[in-house]
Amino acid sequence: MAVHAARAALADAKVTAADIDLLIIATASPDAPLPSTACYVQHKLGIPAHATCFDIAAACSGFLYALEIAYGQLLTNRYKRALIIGAEKLSSVTDWTDRTTCVLFGDAAGAAVLHKVDQPASASSGRTSGPTASSPTTFTSPPAAASARPMPGRSRNAPTASG
Secondary structure, eight states, X not given: OXXXXXXXXXXXXXXXXXXXXXXXXXXXXXXXXSSOHHHHHHHHHTOOTXXXXXXXXXXXXXXXXXXXXXXXXXXXXXXXXXXXXXXXXXXXXXXXXXXXXXXXOOEEEEEEEEEOOSSOOOSOOSOOOOOOTTSOOOTTOOTTOTTTSOOTTOOTTOOOTTO
């Protein structure tokens, strides 16, 4: 889905994958934990090896966070063109017997190509919102979430290497 959405966005923007130097994928449902989904998409699209590619996981607000990150990175003049993708395949982790949540989730992807133009900023508000550390949503956590369910034999409050 992510590759399909990316190809459509590239075609709409009249650019090729070779023109992309920043790829950000927002997903809470990657195909695998490592490497990032961005690495797979980079390879499948033929985005150059020098491009910066990474995932972010911010659930529903992920695409907006990707937009904000790309916007900020374009302002640094380090990048010329960014491809952002929001992709979720939540049907694979949805509990279809729970009618209170299963009707909320589905599978979809969308993408956009961004590039810097010389005009005042107006496309991005500079403000996003979403779950915080003090108020995370718990009813949608996948069964193996490391912070919600620690590994067997490990305490959630175990000391870290820094103390």
